[in-house]
Amino acid sequence: MALSNEFIQEQLVNKFGDQVFQFSSANGMLSFESSKDLNLKVLQFLYDEPSLGFTFLTDLCAVNYPDNVGGELVVVYHLHNLKENVRVRYSIATAVATPDVFTASKLFEAANWMERETYDFFGVNFVGHPNLKRILNVDEMDYFPLRKEFPLEDQTRIDKDDEMFGRG
């Protein structure tokens, strides 16, 4: 039996009720959200439930929406059912002032480095992560470069004329 988006949604709603919401199917891929406290419970349910079997974490990343007050940072999990070849996208929102999210690295080994990367670029504090430090940027960096409040350009440049770069 192919795993349909409606079936996954039904299973989630049966389990969590209205604590999972914002269901949509963009390009045939099911997306949904929950509150950030629930992330491990939802991931564990998707992993353990035999009829779902999302045992593979494809990607973990964050998105910054500065205008979405109270949920400026959104952490996105991409899960894959390898048997049925079905993917889902699960996201949780957190306030930028308190970016504490439970770590998924106990459930998925793959989450270890991806959470470090997400911390590196967005400053999401993964509670319980075994080694939460910068992974790609220089250790001395004192900000989170992909948050929209920080400019993308290097601030140490001295010989680049802003007008020549289309931002004069």
Add this chain to the structure above:
Amino acid sequence: MRPVRFNVHPKEASIAEAISMGVAPDGVSGDGFFATQLSSVVGLARKNSLWPLPFATSCCGIEFMATMASHYDLSRFGSERVGFSPRQCDLLMVMGTIAKKMAPVLRQVYIQMAEPRWVIAVGACASSGGIFDTYSVLQGIDQVIPVDVYVPGCPPRPEAIIDGFMKVQDLVGQESIRRRNSEQYKALLNSYGIQ
């Protein structure tokens, strides 16, 4: 028709015209002697036997490979031996984007080279960060090590790299052997926190 020919029938009868000799420095010559400054002789020897250390991180490095290979043939300029150990080399050729995470490595390589040493920044990225005006890229290697010659281009053609190399040769040939002990040079290195 392609100009294919064999070495047994050289196009020029004599190869003497194809060989260029180094220009002798100014000096006093007489019957069986030639007197000149020691620094001129040392400079002549150094400029015609530079050992480059390629520090190639991206596309400029590919251009350097062409420069080094038979068609453009960097060894015509005395740099037959491209070394890959900083301990043995005189000329650090930095070719390509240097990420901020790479900057301490580049600096370490520079410190490991013995005096006298020279540096060429090849291409826009090594010279100024190039198009990568972003938080992760060093905006020019002169932020971490002193640079003698900048070669513009994105990437520069092999001719441009050779031109930059010849500029360094001019510097090396004219340099006093005591320049490295001078106050200016020490101040320059101190400004980079080296020594």
